[in-house]
Amino acid sequence: MPETFNRYVMNTYGRFPVTIERGLGCRVWDTGGKEYLDFVAGIATCTLGHAHPALVEAVTKQIQKLHHVSNLYYIPEQGELAQWLVEHSCGDKVFFCNSGAEANEAAIKLIRKYAHTVLEFLEQPVILTTINSFHGRTMGALSATGQPKYHQHFEPLLPGFEYIPYNDIVAVEEAITNIDEGNRRVAAIMIEPLQGEGGVRPGDLEYFLRLRKICDETGILLVFDEVQVGVGRTGKMWGYENLGVSPDIFTTAKGLAGGIPIGAVVCKQFCDVFEPGNHASTFGGNPLACAAALAVLNTIERENLLQNVQARGEQLRTRLRALVQKYPHIFSEVRGWGLINGLEIREGVSLTSLDIVNKALENGLLVAPAGPKVVRFVPPLIVSPQEVDMAAEILDKTIASLV
Numbered sequence: 146m147p148e149t150f151n152r153y154v155m156n157t158y159g160r161f162p163v164t165i166e167r168g169l170g171c172r173v174w175d176t177g178g179k180e181y182l183d184f185v186a187g188i189a190t191c192t193l194g195h196a197h198p199a200l201v202e203a204v205t206k207q208i209q210k211l212h213h214v215s216n217l218y219y220i221p222e223q224g225e226l227a228q229w230l231v232e233h234s235c236g237d238k239v240f241f242c243n244s245g246a247e248a249n250e251a252a253i254k255l256i257r258k259y260a261h262t263v264l265e266f267l268e269q270p271v272i273l274t275t276i277n278s279f280h281g282r283t284m285g286a287l288s289a290t291g292q293p294k295y296h297q298h299f300e301p302l303l304p305g306f307e308y309i310p311y312n313d314i315v316a317v318e319e320a321i322t323n324i325d326e327g328n329r330r331v332a333a334i335m336i337e338p339l340q341g342e343g344g345v346r347p348g349d350l351e352y353f354l355r356l357r358k359i360c361d362e363t364g365i366l367l368v369f370d371e372v373q374v375g376v377g378r379t380g381k382m383w384g385y386e387n388l389g390v391s392p393d394i395f396t397t398a399k400g401l402a403g404g405i406p407i408g409a410v411v412c413k414q415f416c417d418v419f420e421p422g423n424h425a426s427t428f429g430g431n432p433l434a435c436a437a438a439l440a441v442l443n444t445i446e447r448e449n450l451l452q453n454v455q456a457r458g459e460q461l462r463t464r465l466r467a468l469v470q471k472y473p474h475i476f477s478e479v480r481g482w483g484l485i486n487g488l489e490i491r492e493g494v495s496l497t498s499l500d501i502v503n504k505a506l507e508n509g510l511l512v513a514p515a516g517p518k519v520v521r522f523v524p525p526l527i528v529s530p531q532e533v534d535m536a537a538e539i540l541d542k543t544i545a546s547l548v
């Protein structure tokens with residue numbers, strides 16, 4: 146498989162030498178029949194795990210009925226999904242697309258149009274984003290991403306972004322003061338409630354309260370990238386609910402349709418400035434993806450999955466903290482909310498997150514790195530107590546064999 150695969154597919158991913166061909170719940174099997182416990186879940190995407198009957202049924206029914214038409218026409222499933230999202234969030238209006246990067250691109254366009262048409266003075270709107278953020282790989286989302294390693298060889302970036310340290314309110318105040326010359330001013334702060342890719346770093350409560358206050362006082366838009374933490378991942382429906390503040394605009398994607406491609410921007414009424422012709426997506430909000438998302442969201446509600454996320458998250462963090470205590474010279478801390486958690490390797494230890502991920506894979510556990518020093522755990526929201534225990538045991542064995 147790898148030889149033919151690599152002959153035809155561009156070399157953009159560091160792939161693990163495994164071909165997964167089947168999944169059920171929180172388990173997947175490779176082509177050799179080996180079983181793995183899946184604590185990656187398509188990178189925080191397979192909300193209901195694999196082959197969940199509700200998702201299978203919704204997608205099967207929808208593809209037999211109608212899977213795609215075009216946004217030239219009304220799509221009832223899209224309207225129903227938008228209604229669900231509005232009724233279960235701080236937002237009023239929704240635009241649909243197909244991925245996280247695309248959702249952020251739409252948010253960036255929405256911010257810019259708002260700046261040009263409502264904050265009329267703002268000819269050169271600046272969007273503040275944070276260092277170690279991750280917003281996607283398309284040029285706008287990449288420019289918003291505060292990690293130079295992703296920018297290298299892809300310059301020039303889109304202008305109009307400045308990066309500030311995460312959880313540092315003084316840096317925000319300074320940036321707003323400094324970026325105030327002629328028609329160049331801060332129009333929005335775009336930020337993850339918890340930095341996922343950047344190392345599973347939860348937002349600080351006090352910091353986010355101050356951010357909201359600054360935005361209320363200045364008219365600057367507060368925009369949250371909920372692509373990884375939204376849709377129940379943190380034990381609340383939206384990541385921002387952990388911080389006691391709500392954004393003016395937020396984006397969602399990864400877990401929204403349980404692994405079927407989808408993305409969305411949700412905004413409050415006052416910044417809903419798009420008009421016909423301003424933005425579009427051929428596949429965005431098609432009946433198939435929307436039916437899948439509705440099945441995911443209705444299952445989260447019906448099966449009370451948020452409660453499971455909170456309980457399993459506590460259980461997992463307890464087990465991971467026990468590992469930190471057992472190997473205090475290797476690990477520094479455990480961070481996370483609900484079922485997005487990171488185990489951080491101590492500064493100066495030569496072991497990397499990739500070493501652990503590779504060894505865990507051998508031992509039948511899928512986990513993912515979040516940067517070189519953090520191992521990330523993002524299992525399906527349906528994960529059971531037994532599966533959390535099993536993951537912790539495999540991890541313990543994995544670490545014991547590495548040290």
Ligand SMILES: *Cc1c(COP(=O)(O)O)cnc(C)c1O
Nearest residue numbers: 244245246279280281341372373
């Ligand atoms: C994954 C991710 C993205 C990009 O999503 P894609 O679907 O890969 O384009 C953007 N923001 C955050 C916070 C993410 O975790």
